[in-house]
Amino acid sequence: MIRDEGTVADIISVRGGLQIVTVWMRSGELEHAVHYTDTLPLLNPGDVVDLNVTAVKLRLGSGGFHIVLSIRDRGLENHSTTSSNGHIMKLKYTPMQRSVLAIEEPDSSFHSSFQGEKKIEGMPVLLGELHSMLPVVMCWLRYRHQQRNSYGRALDVAYIMTDGGALPLAWSEHVAILEGKEWLKTTITYGQAYGGKVEAVNKFSALVAAKHVVNADISLVTMGPGIVGTNSRYGFSGLEVGELVNAVYALEGIPVVIPRISFADPRTRHQGISHHTLTALQLAARCPAVVPLPLLEAKENAIVQKQAQSLQLHQIVAMPSPSIAEIAEAFSQYPHPITSMGRGLSQDPAYFQTICAAADCASQIHNRLM
Known part of the structure; x- marks a missing residue:
């Protein structure tokens, strides 16, 4: 240090x-x-x-x-200004360790919800590699809801933040904005991540909490800001997406992976479907996931479809590609520009179209289950 x-x-x-x-x-x-x-x-x-x-x-x-x-x-x-009734430590065995009341522990009023076997009963779970996918999903789901029925209830979304990036949820300005707009049903942090409305010990109990405690319609899981990459096959934090596929599948949910697709990134390994997505789905995911792919313009679509042939374990779903104008209208409800890797909608449209298509797919899965 x-x-x-x-x-x-x-x-x-x-x-x-x-x-x-x-x-x-x-x-x-x-x-x-x-x-x-x-x-x-x-x-x-x-x-x-x-x-x-x-x-x-x-x-x-x-x-x-x-x-x-x-x-x-x-x-x-110059000491802690907060107290916790919990006994679960985050940032454990470091000078910054703190105790939280985890939703699973005996002192939690929801302790009984974690006794015995629990499944998430077909809940669609959107799995994203980048934190910037969070506001895109939420803006798009709100936009779709307003298009269809502005008076009915919007989908209840639980945001689950992993410990693959930033550990304090408070660091995320996107979460602060979305909570201020009351677009999120709740926030859940697990592992060494902390600061969610709900604290959980691991990814499995976080998913169970989203379904059985929060009663969310859909869960969205991404790491906090700050993905790590090393220009090597295995050395990137987004590999956790494959592990999350396995967890969602084991709990009898439906993992819906948001592919990381770009044609603006100058790095060859991130052209089309990023090698991060491909490696997570080829190597780490041992169970099938739904992988929505938007129908892009002909040349881009041909590249993506060829790359997708390596994902034979998974269910590739062709989705209509939202227009740039529609996405821009959806983003108009958000108080700050939404970018990823420094690029906005006009610089990297395929990235944002893919996220919106995946959100549409998860929404359709939820509607079929109702």
Whole structure:
């Protein structure tokens, strides 16, 4: 860990569990830092803080933020400001470990829901590799609902965040926006990820909670922001999508994989269906999944269809491709631009069309089960 210290200059923003601040570094530079408030009190201008500056120093894609470790000269106030009745540790055996009340443990009022064998009874579960898929799915499902029946109930969606990326749910601005708009039924974090409305021990109990505690119509599972890739066959965090296919299938749900498709990414391995999706489905997934593929323009479609021939275990479903105009209208309800890898809808339309097609597929599966 690379450490430094700074003095808080200004408070940029505050949302549940998190502050964004600017700090004067000892070098004289004004830089940004993120401060988590689930275990530390709110910062004020003039506070001297200890900072983890590793990601910025290594020039990683962390958004250019340092992380506040502690506040100087606060005495006893510089301790946890929250308490938990739970006994399940997240970030365990690190200086940042914290206890949560997991939904499965005996002190939880839902403990009985996890006794004996539980299945998720055909619930469609959308599985995405990138966190940027979350707002696309939610905007599209809302848009479809408004198209069909603006007075009926929209689908209840439980968002499950894995520990493949960012661990604090509070880091996700997308989640903060979607919760503020009340578009999510709930949020669930499992493994070392924390901060969801529901805390779970593992992916299986998180899925059971979505079905039997939250009563969601559909679950959407992605990691938090910050996917890891190494330009190697196995060294990327999105491989977890294949593991999630197995978990959903074992619980008798319907895994619906959102393929990562792009024709704007300059890297050959991510052209058409990304090697991340292909490897997760070829190697890690030992059970069949539904893989929706949008009908793209002829040249792009030919590339995708050829790549899909390697996914013989899985059910490939051809889906109509939503128009760019429709997706743009769906995104108009969202207060911030939606991008992935720095590209928006106009730069990488196939990426967004694929996500919307997968959301349509999951919605259709749910409707057939009703």
